[in-house]
Amino acid sequence: MTCRICGAVLPEGAMFCGDCGSSTTATPESRRRPDPRPGDTRIMDEPVHRNSGVISIPVDGVRPTSPITTVDAAVAEARRSVHASPRFVLTFSTGETRTVFGTGLIGRKPLPQPGESFDQLVQIADRTRSVSKTHLEFGEHEGMLWIVDRFSGNGTIVRRPDDGALRCEPGRRYLVPRGSRVELAEQSFTVE
Known part of the structure; x- marks a missing residue:
């Protein structure tokens, strides 16, 4: 059997x-479980500012104040290709260290949804199973790391070096400066 x-x-x-x-x-x-993500996917016009100093940005990034011309877009693309994506060192409470760049998922057994693609899948050794299989998503915005809680079972908390704790709202991006600690249930990692 x-x-x-x-x-x-x-x-x-x-x-x-x-x-x-x-x-x-x-x-x-x-x-199979139904998709827990909300059906409302409207993009907010302005970033939401919280007292903790962590900035929540819309999914498509910060909008420019003036329209981008084709020449401006070509120059921006050329700059992106010349400068490699910044790298971040994540030091986990399990003792593991990972250097990440681009986009990725973190969890016990991270798995993208159909149609999604990521540069990296970072697996955490968590015998207690407090970390969800696909706990959070990460990426880079203007040289800083951002994270999104992917509707994890135990949630995600960001602790900035000069600020208090902030519980992440699932599905919303949060900028995480270097020196911050991100708590994934009973596990955590610091960003360097």
């Missing part, structure tokens, strides 16, 4: 899989 979810070999008469915890009657179709 094998588990229909993870394929592990199960002893006769087992009710649950010892590897993934699924019921022996579970099927991949029964394990």
Whole structure:
């Protein structure tokens, strides 16, 4: 007898899989959950400023104050290609260190949704399973790291070096300066 979810070999008469915890009657179709993301995807006109100093920016980035011409766009693209994306060193509470750049996902077993693509998938060793499989998304904006909580089960907290703690609202980007600590349930990492 094998588990229909993870394929592990199960002893006769087992009710649950010892590897993934699924019921022996579970099927991949029964394990699918509806998308928890809200249907309202309107972009805010202005960044939301909070007392903590962490800036929440719209998904498409900060809008320019004046229209961009084709020449301006070409110059901006040329500058982007000349300057490599900044790199950030993430030091995890597990002792692991990862250098990241571009975009990526962090979690126990990070997996992009269909149609998504990322530069990196950063896996955290978390035996307590307090960190979600795909806990958060990260990227770069004007030389700073940003993160988005991907509707994780235990949430994400940002602690800036000169400010208090801020619980991240799922689905919203937060800028995280170097020296900050990001808490993912029982695990954490610092940004250098």
